[in-house]
Amino acid sequence: MSLIGLNLTCARGDTIVFTGFDFDIARGGIVVARGANGSGKTSLLRLAAGYLAPSVGEIRRDGTSIADDPERHRTSLHYVGHLDAVKPALSVAENLAFWSDVLTANAGTSPRPSVGQALDRMGLAGLADMPARYLSAGQRRRLALARLVASSRPLWLLDEPTASLDAAGMETLIDLVAHHRSSGGMVLAAVHGPFAIDDAVTIRLGESRADGTS
Amino acid sequence: MTVFLRIVVRDVRLAFGQGGATVLAVVFFLLTVTLFPLGIGPETGVLRRIAPGVIWVAALLAAxxxxxxxxxxxxxxxxxxxxxxxxxxxxxxxxxxxxAHWISTGLPMLAVSPLLGVLLGLNGEAYGGLLLAMAAGTPSLSLMGGIGAALTVSVRRGGVLLSLLVLPLCVPVLVFGTGAVDSAIAGLEGGAHLPALAAILAAALPLAPWAIAGALRLNLE
Structure with a gap:
């Protein structure tokens, strides 16, 4: 199991966000992308998810370009972005149950934790029946992260997962990542603030650009 | 298939829930049609003459x-x-x-359309034709409307642009839908209108989702 980015160039409109970029995640590995605002962290994650195609270069999942087998790639990854995909009109449990049901590709192959267990893991157990419109920003983020628990997928793409999380939430997230990696999962995360994972490989985006403009 | 149904159920629930589109569309449909007898006056002959067109135009705008x-x-x-x-x-x-859009707007409009028929003085034989025409025509409105909705998905206040894109596409549905009800009023059986509506639906069913997915993929970037 591996995810490799080779010589990636990403363009948004006429602007080149980054160019000649490589990364390499092995089984159980984690890569943390850091960089200033606008350095292309989100673009990198959207490339890795296959939402966006690189202008140059390719991304390989287990040796095959994701452009050749998008179906397999997109059904075996989790993307947690800035937006939490939470419907305010539905209850907390209904929100999670929906994503858990539709994102779990082959239900029945492995036992998945119940929605209640996943909410409990994220410290939302007491809020299960509450309409999601009453959640705080941090609680919405916890609900988004609960998708990672409720539906098991080998690749996690996390865009600023620590945003609006409190200290306890951060600890839970780090636990989740450690547990995911111990069972062979891969993580690519874009992070701004502290993210206490000792053996993470850090890659920096936008160094040359920052130099050029400063 | 379970994933497909799960998405349908969720969207229908959201549409019928608070702030959903269903109540809005159905009330708009009822109100618009109700305005015609008030504006034109209670002459049954005139109302019956314009009833099919009025119902279809209102359904189109509500969609x-x-x-x-x-x-x-x-x-x-x-x-x-x-x-x-x-x-x-x-x-x-x-x-x-x-x-899900059809279940939450087309189907309720179909259900209230006989009521509007009474209001506009439709004769007894026309109701079957009205229901059949609505059943065959409104799914096409949801499908073709979906193309416009996907193309304008990232446009703020895209509603007007959406109407400009979709209304011309919906003209055939309007023409054949009205025609089907007209021939039912005249007591004619069959005719080419219902098969034409079915043909439009048969074409929209595979083509619209394909076009919508293409437009949505552009917005994933």
Missing amino acids: MLSLDRLFQADLEDGSLDQLALVPLPLELVAAAKCL
């Missing part, structure tokens, strides 16, 4: 009203990103959302 949030809500809250990761082609996700 437009509810379409602009079809994909926009999912784009804005990040649900679209997640829907692109489900083990179902995006084309079928689009079809599921159009089906």
Whole structure:
């Protein structure tokens, strides 16, 4: 199991966000992308998810370009972005149950934790029946992260997962990542603030650009 | 298939719930049609003459009203990103959302249309034709409207643009839908109108989800 980015160039409109970029995640590995605002962290994650195609270069999942087998790639990854995909009109449990049901590709192959267990893991157990419109920003983020628990997928793409999380939430997230990696999962995360994972490989985006403009 | 149904059920629930599109569309449909007898006066002959056209135009406008949030809500809250990761082609996700739109707006409009028939003085034989024409025509409105909704998904206040894009596409549905009701009023059986509506639906069923998925993919970038 591996995810490799080779010589990636990403363009948004006429602007080149980054160019000649490589990364390499092995089984159980984690890569943390850091960089200033606008350095292309989100673009990198959207490339890795296959939402966006690189202008140059390719991304390989287990040796095959994701452009050749998008179906397999997109059904075996989790993307947690800035937006939490939470419907305010539905209850907390209904929100999670929906994503858990539709994102779990082959239900029945492995036992998945119940929605209640996943909410409990994220410290939302007491809020299960509450309409999601009453959640705080941090609680919405916890609900988004609960998708990672409720539906098991080998690749996690996390865009600023620590945003609006409190200290306890951060600890839970780090636990989740450690547990995911111990069972062979891969993580690519874009992070701004502290993210206490000792053996993470850090890659920096936008160094040359920052130099050029400063 | 379970994923498909799960998306349909969720969208229908959201549409019938608070702030959903259903109540809005159906009330708009009822109100618009009700205005005609008030404005034109209670001459049954005139009302019966214009009834099919009035009902179809109102249905078309009510559908437009509810379409602009079809994909926009999912784009804005990040649900679209997640829907692109489900083990179902995006084309079928689009079809599921159009089906949910029809169940939550087309079907309720179909259900209240006999009531409006009474209001406009339709004769007894016309109701069967009206229901059949609505049943065959309104799914096409949801499907073709979905194309407009997907193309304008990232446009703020895209409702007007959406109408400009979709209304011309819907003209055949309007013409044949009205024609089907007209011939039912005249007591004619069959005719070419209902088969034409069915043919439009048969063409829209595979083509619209394909076009919608293409437009949505552009917005995933």
